[in-house]
Amino acid sequence: AQSVTQLDSQVPVFEEAPVELRCNYSSSVSVYLFWYVQYPNQGLQLLLKYLSGSTLVKSINGFEAEFNKSQTSFHLRKPSVHISDTAEYFCAVSVKNTDKLIFGTGTRLQVFP
């Protein structure tokens, strides 16, 4: 079975500071990896995904994540955060050729001015 661990339930950070949200997964088979973001009172939105190829993937709003197979990690980073990045961030995995997304418990990123 697959599982996703997000070790940090909350990450407070000041505006323009760098941030890293950690995600580790467990799976005996190959998986796809995802980061979703949930802004207050909204549904989840796909932020970025790793399916294959380059292990570093980037989003249009400055976030990036790196797939590390040996450490079974897919940490999310941003070099300089904005107030508008305040949200809940969910890491997720799905086994290749299946349709089921397994989510982590989420990390609340709180950006302060």
Added chain:
Amino acid sequence: DTAVSQTPKYLVTQMGNDKSIKCEQNLGHDTMYWYKQDSKKFLKIMFSYNNKELIINETVPNRFSPKSPDKAHLNLHINSLELGDSAVYFCASRPHDRAGEQYFGPGTRLTVT
């Protein structure tokens, strides 16, 4: 131009009642899902349908019955509501051949008193 819509947005009801939540997507996707997000933000898949056919049915009480009249709609009917059913329910859909890339609705907050 709403992509995935859900009605109602809020639902407050008493234990023992029967209620339905409706979901519609205008993206032309074949696959739709229902998720439950609990008070700790943990998100878990309940059901998925592909072109009106049930694909995933997680360990969900029989009181929950999804219905897909066509591939653009996936409704969730809940019988004999219990306090533990209080949660936010999200509908989602996925494009064909886009593993894990799901589009979420805004959610329905169900409160059972």
